[in-house]
Amino acid sequence: MAQSSTSPFFSLEELKNLKSTSETGGLEKVVPLIQRKVNELDNTELNIAVTGETGAGKSTFINTMRGLRKNDKGAAKTGVKETTMEPTPYPHPNLPNVCFWDLPGIGSMKFPANKYMEKMKLKKYNFFIIVSDTRFTENDAKLAKEIKQLGKNFYFVRSKIDNDLNSLKMEGVKFNTDEELEKIRKYSVSNLKQAGISSPSVFLILNFKVNEFDFPALKETLANNLDDIKKQVFLLSLQNTTLEIIEEKRKELVKRIWMLAILSGAVGAVPIPGLSFACDIGILMTAIIDFRKYLGLDDASLQRLTIMAGKPVEVLKAEVKTPLVGEISVEFVKRMLVGSAVDAISVAEAVLNFIPVIGSLFGAGSSFLMTYKLLNDALNELTENAQRVVKAAFGTD
Template sequence: MGGASSRDQEAETSYCLENETVESSNSSFFTDEELAKLKSDYDTGGVEKVKTVVQQKVTELDNTELNVAVTGQSGAGKSSFINAMRGLRSVDEGAAEVGTVETTMEPTRYKHPNLPNVCFWDLPGIGSLEMPLNKYLKKMKFKKYDFVVIISACRFTENDSKLAKEIKRLGKNFYFVRSKIDNDLDSKRKGGGQFNEEEQLEKIRNDCVSKLQRTGIPSPSVFLISNFDLNLYDFSLLNKALEGDLTNIMKNMYILALPNLNSEIVEKKRKELRKRIWMLAILSGVIGVVPDVSLGCDTGIVIGGIVHFRQCLGLDDSSLQSLAKRAGKPVEDLKAVVTTPLVGGEITPDVINRLAWGAAAVTISAIELTVCFIPVIGSIFGVGSSFLMTYKLLSAALDDLTESAQKVVAAAFGTKNDPNQTSAQ
């Protein structure tokens, strides 16, 4: 690929730097203030100064932790919820212990299988003889958690309300989750007679809300879920509430940690992963061409990005095995629908070279760059640069991996699971 003329490069640079407001902080990990500083740094210090700022942001992304506390009454299904959120069954290695009696006497941390910086904490049941409320509030150290999920299997109590008030006082968000909804509906069906499922769900939700209001929570939101099928009931609504409350980086971590339950989650992951591409491309562009590498990009950065994408999209071997077990399908059936060579083996420079054939000849305009989550910087490195090659390779790889992840989800669960549904079909 040939380089652009200096006039073309200046024009593209000027366009993107003047239009940094096209992309708000909603489409990157930078706030509006950080984007303005990034532009200023480039104006005063050039690419090297921008590289330092971007590298700091990448390091922040890699080092940030998301800690989720899960609490509630003994036997409410806290451990089952944590397992479901991590894409595990209770019999899988590393799963939280599930029992009919209180099995957790100390806060227990469970790391996400693919994203170890995302941790779910299984807290002891609130209000038990071993852990009365006043002692519980002191011992659990709620300040260290980013948000708290309060789970009940039947009704929320005064202790739940007191706990929520204390969490709010600490400046943390909390979410009421009513679990085991599938059990409630099954019991209703076995009782005989006709009943409307939507009306029954609304009745359960209203009952929870009214009891919380009586204990002093003015406008509580209660999310109805089944730990054994998160596609049902209010799980998608819970996710939307969480995503709206979390900062950009925390939101990114939470979405990438979700189990692949439906096409909507996979698409959300694609959007979040795309935010990192332009930063990796900038680092590649500053580093320049690695000696003895024919691609014109830093293959180490490209390979690292692809491996990260593959894990987050649930396409590594252990994730496919776990998904197959949860779906009750042979793992070979899931692997059979994968259409990209980026799954199932080691990512090597030779694999990247083959991928480059489809990406190298594509010219990207400044407008396209701005639209594709590259705020402020644009094509400052030129059309034939390592920056653009890395950007195009990672974009193509993410699209290929997302397409295969969508096919895997369809093979695992079929098309019957609608993420917007609120009840079983």
Template sequence: MAQSSNPSFFSEEELNKVKTDCKTDGLEAVALLVQKNLYKLDNTEFNIAVTGESGAGKSTFINSMRGLQSDDEAAAKTGTTLTTMEPIGYKYPNLPYVYLWELPGIGTKHFPADKYLKKMEFKRYDFFFIISQSRFTENDAKLAKEIKRLRKSFYFIRSKIDGDLHTFEMEDRKVNTAEVLDKIRNYYVDSFKEEGIVSPTVFLISNFKVNELDFPALNKSLPDIPKNSEKAVYIFSLPNTTLEIVEKKRNLLKGKIHVLATYSGLRRSAEPYILRGILRGCDVTSLMGVIVDFCKSMGLDDASLQRLAKMAGKPVEDLKAVAKTPLVGETNVEVIKRMHNLSIVSAAEVVDLIPVIGTIFGAGSSYFVTYRLLSDALDELTENAQRVVKAAFGTD
């Protein structure tokens, strides 16, 4: 079992601070640090703006990114006419602090380019997608330059690429898809360079084919967008379209296990300083709640499986059939109790893996029992999530 040290939860520097604070200021100071980390995880906002010219497919892109279709209740409104007159924020399912903001189209009579940038207040957003459905335009350049002026980053998304490929086929051309895509991508990269924007990130996608063209590469790169304080909440918002996303979620939850286990270890000595309702010792009810949250974070709850099945065009029953763990669905109390008993027996094995925490809590304490139990549960959920991705998209 490898140790995780993801900075979004408990960095190596913070672990050392835990050790120092424990010696100098007592467990109360440690409790406050741990409390701050959990609060940061549960309350960090991440706002992504989706901008570009009208009709480029912004609404459909937002739906695809959230694993929704146009007829779903929470879907962004799509259409061939102008549908967005002001920024509209769309939450990711189950994650209230991650938003994709659909901005009105630039260059229309309602939003001419010279007024658009000021009205849209780009400084409000953490990251940008510039969506285009045609050749590189002056408006694309203006958007990119404003984003760079604000020292922020963007991805350029060329949508409706399947239409371009279909046109080549209808003209009876011999199509080498890889060569065509490289030519189109290089055209946009060169166009940005002419505007003084070096090394832009360009993805060529179809909004309706989330596991084809550049959509898988886009999903793989997305977790690297946010700053450390925002990374966790954003990664958990992504649908499980690749094995890489599943692994990134697992690594982040390993970091969260450190924080939750530390709460457990601090309970008896510093309970007045710990928020009510957080994990208490090795209480089975609390552990069940954490594992249910892990299940949602790993995309194994019913709602997430339904959305993924729609994206993949597969019956949801096929995905549920490969999720063979009792931790999915209605978590059984007896299952958690059995895992808990095994964790008590083997908790001492974890001591050497976490030397800093090991100096504070003794082997067999609630810290190590909790750490072992949640780690085992996460490993099982990860294996199931990986099977679901393979069943949905045929990933090897």
């Protein structure tokens, strides 16, 4: 049986192991198994390598993917000179486990092609973005072949695509934008195929125009080619620029809710007075704070979005209408628990039957159900607020 899109990050084998462990050793024996999986989610690293020739727009691309401009704290240095002399890490401002690495361009005097592979230690990266602002070179193709031998994915990005279109305008040429873009894409693909790259993925982008050209398709492709946990990490690192991104984040966070609810339910079953309630509070407080950060509703994320959208931060903050963005205190969460208790019990059968193996471990009055119900409600409320912010930022219908 395959996992459903909303099931936790457990394989069928792992779910059966949870059940048998609880039957033979009690639910307290399940706690470390679940905690290990939660820790795996929290500690998974994603290292993304970005390379290309000097001036191709690597650093600007890295900044764009992290929602930063060149003068922001932590931004990658940009310029026409070679500013990258060694692999330089740029962690995501909200998720430091997601790190973009600015690699020197292959084929320069300092990094000739025959030494590049060894010096760059390519094995450490999860996938590669090869950037060019004109045409992809023989060295780009050579690098792609080396990456393929390592069993890793690579993607070609043509940056500054507006330069091609502006040249036609300046020459007074009448053209259809979509047709010209398709010509550029086919030309790039053809050159790479001639260099020995079969079925190359080429994306045409303009840095900072995150909802235009192939930028949305690039982000979707990168996410879909990652395994389950790394896919979640990557999606949660994306800036909220479309309603589709917010919906994908919501789906991934529902999976995390299952994980946290199982952990809460397992710890809550341990017969130690006060442990269940204390654990629920800690899980709930941390999760709500994380959710609003992942959904771009914290002050820092909203400030970065104003730069990308060109809208005053006050306009975006006016769309945030939930107490969940305020202080998340113990008393605040206790009030939420009391308010959710009756509703949680009323939906017990539907929730517990959703994943039968897990449902068999917990009862209708369990900490599992309370945590699931409260976090699911909080996620839906935060999602609605994030959607309003994006609509205000980009005029999305």
